[in-house]
Amino acid sequence: MRKLVFATGNQGKMKEIREILADMALEILSMKEAGVNLDIQEDGTTFEENAVIKAKAVQEATGELTLADDSGLEIDYLNGEPGVYSARYLGEDTSYRIKNANLIQRLEGVPMEQRTARFVCVIAAAFPDGRVETARATIEGVIGYEERGENGFGYDPIFYVPEFHCSTAELSPEQKNAVSHRGKALRQMKEILREAWSK
Ligand code: ITT
Numbered sequence: 001m002r003k004l005v006f007a008t009g010n011q012g013k014m015k016e017i018r019e020i021l022a023d024m025a026l027e028i029l030s031m032k033e034a035g036v037n038l039d040i041q042e043d044g045t046t047f048e049e050n051a052v053i054k055a056k057a058v059q060e061a062t063g064e065l066t067l068a069d070d071s072g073l074e075i076d077y078l079n080g081e082p083g084v085y086s087a088r089y090l091g092e093d094t095s096y097r098i099k100n101a102n103l104i105q106r107l108e109g110v111p112m113e114q115r116t117a118r119f120v121c122v123i124a125a126a127f128p129d130g131r132v133e134t135a136r137a138t139i140e141g142v143i144g145y146e147e148r149g150e151n152g153f154g155y156d157p158i159f160y161v162p163e164f165h166c167s168t169a170e171l172s173p174e175q176k177n178a179v180s181h182r183g184k185a186l187r188q189m190k191e192i193l194r195e196a197w198s199k
Helices: 011-020 047-062 096-106 173-179 181-197
Strands: 002-006 026-030 066-075 116-126 132-143 159-161
Touching: 002 047, 011 026, 011 066, 011 173, 011 181, 047 066, 047 116, 047 132, 066 181, 116 181, 132 181, 173 181
Parallel strands: 002 026, 002 066
Antiparallel strands: 066 116, 116 132, 132 159
16 A cells, blocks of 8 residues: 655644545555654745745655645734734734634624635645645635534534534534635646646
């Protein structure tokens, strides 16, 4: 069976990634399972740069094909904040209760039509021969007036998808993966991998 390492320390992401790639007959190791304990400096200014930094660092440490996910929430009214700094917004160790409450507060009084936002996900693949590929996808939504739902992770309780009339934290894992930024970017990456393996 083919093997790949996924360069993430985020368990919420890892769970979704395993579900989305489940049909690939792949052995997927988390960074921890691959025995990698690196403190990677995500000093890029774009999702692409940071995804490539993570994938390459772990590829070089393991020698295996490595994928990485760099993602975040862009809120139009806040000029795209928190964006690439989504994990670090208000501090890496600050709870999402506090981060989500803070964002809702910053949008106090802002009408629904100006609360537009999107989740962005870039998946990078670093191949053992040095080649790098990326795939990007988004899901559009709005920032709600309150937190709702217990599923997912991070900013899911404040991100509402108009078509579903609920937050992404109220969707089942299958529903979220079918429409999410991560689901769509990983499905593009599956095609890139299939193509690479067909040669
Ligand atoms: P790794 O770098 O180890 O993968 P991280 O959490 O630091 O983990 P990022 O730098 O890519 O990852 O930050 C992404 C942040 O964006 C994440 O911590 C969440 O706050 C937010 N985010 C991304 N996708 C999300 C989703 O599907 N639902 C909710 N929040 C999400």
